[in-house]
Amino acid sequence: MELDQETLSLLSQLKQKYTKSGQDIKAYLEGLLHANYLNYWDYVEVDTLLTLQKPRTPIKDEVIFIIYHQITELYFRLTLHEMEQIAAQAENIDPDFFAARVKRMNSYFRNLTHSFEIMVDGMDHKQFLKYRMSLLPASGFQSAQYRMIEICATDMIHLVDKDYRNKIxxxxxxxxxxxxxxxxxxATELATGKKTLTLTQFEDKYSNRLVELAKEYATKNLWVTFKHMPAEAQQHAELREQLRQFDVNVNVNWPLQHYKSAVRYLHKNPEDIAATGGTNWQKYLPPRFQKRVFYPELWSEKEIEEWGKQGIIDLLTKK
Ligand code: HEM
Known part of the structure; x- marks a missing residue:
């Protein structure tokens, strides 16, 4: 069989590639003769993926709870992947590239906020209260990737508890x-004022890693990267808008949807505190109480004052 020009040209490029690394192209071509075709299930690791859902109870809806948490962790991974790309160019970043990556991060968080419906309405209330008790003291509070996203987003001072911000x-x-x-x-226990077990276990596993990450990102988190850009580049309208949206997506919109699920499942239950890590989550979770803001300089004083308020009013007035 005759080889056409295009094939010959590809073979010649391949030969160059392999010769550069001291390899013989013929051995690799022979390998191709025996290799299997790639298929979807191996590439995406579908079989492995589907072994990762291991309910702790026979209650049917628990699997929804597990899978939705796994989906969330994958979106967190995507977000961190964009943040790593930004950090890698922190010293001399192109504002268009920066804006495009933050835009992707916003689309991941928007998807999470919209799909949180699955946690709010997608599980049977009675079933939830049963299997949730078998999962203590585990809590989404222990999501390390969520904490990593915060650390990579801004200077640590903006993550300090608001009552300590003046002292630290x-x-x-x-x-x-x-x-x-x-x-x-x-994360203190309502009853005793002590750290919850949910927190101490999380600290034992992740504190060192998170402090190391914070040290590493002190010079390349999103905010530092933005502030290191030339003054003119900092006026990039799309970038400023995407950073503002990210602030709202992570610190208001997602937390509000999440809070809605806590209200839905735990509020009317007399055991409501027991079915969590033992925190006073009603006081802790609403964004307007925490007032977490990654990029205060991108907001007016009034906007910061109103942080999370309209959202919470909408939420509480909506049945
Ligand atoms: C029915 C669904 C859910 C309920 C009722 C719920 C409830 C709670 C509660 C009560 C807390 C406060 C800490 C505690 O006492 O344990 C909390 C924290 C948290 N949960 Fe959930 N959660 C749900 C789903 C999720 C999902 C799907 C995720 C995704 C990973 C998640 C991530 C988190 C995070 C990151 C925190 C810490 C928030 C912060 O520190 O501001 N939760 N959750």
Whole structure:
């Protein structure tokens, strides 16, 4: 069989490629003769993926709870993947590239916010209250990727609990700032005022890793990367808009949908505190109480004052 020009040209390019690494192209061509075709199920690892749902009870809806958490973790992974790409170019980033990557991050979080409906209306209430009790003291609170996204998004000082923000300064060590990070302050047991088991277990597993990440990202988180750009580039309208949207998506929209699910499943239950990590989640979860803002300089004072408010009113007035 005659080989056409295009095939010969490809073979010649391949030969160049393999010769560069001291390899003989003929051995690789022979390997191709025996290799299987790639198929979808191996590439996407579907079989492995479908072994990862392991309910702890025989209650049917628990599998929805597990899969939706897994979906969320994958979206978090996508978000971090974009953040890593931005960080890799932190010293000399093109504002168009920066804006395009933050835009992707926003689309991931928008998908999560919209699909949270599955957690709000998609599980049987009675079933939820049963299997949730078998999962204690585990909680989404222990999602390390969620905490990593926050650390990569901004300077640590913006994650410090609002009651400590005046005492801890930007110059305080990462360790001091991490000690007063907002989620530690929130995770105290209602009954005793002590740290919850949910928190202490999370700290044992992840504190060192998170502090290391915070140190690494002190010079390349999204906000530092933005502030290091030339003054003119910082006026890039699309980039500013995408960063504002990201702030709202992570600190208001997603937390509001999440809070809605806690209200839906836990509010009217007399055991409502027991079915969580033991926190006073009604006071802790609403974004307007926490007032977490990644990029205060991109908002007016009034906007910060109103942070999360309209959303919470809509939520509570909607049946
Ligand atoms: C029916 C569904 C859900 C309910 C009722 C619920 C309830 C709660 C509650 C009560 C807390 C406060 C901490 C605690 O006491 O444990 C919490 C925290 C948290 N949950 Fe969920 N959750 C649900 C689904 C999810 C999902 C799908 C995720 C995705 C990973 C998630 C991630 C988180 C995170 C990141 C926190 C910490 C929030 C913060 O520190 O501001 N939750 N959840």
């Amino acid at each position: 300064t930007f110059d305080s060590s990462i360790y001091d700032q991490f000690e007063h990070i907002y989620w530690k302050a929130g």
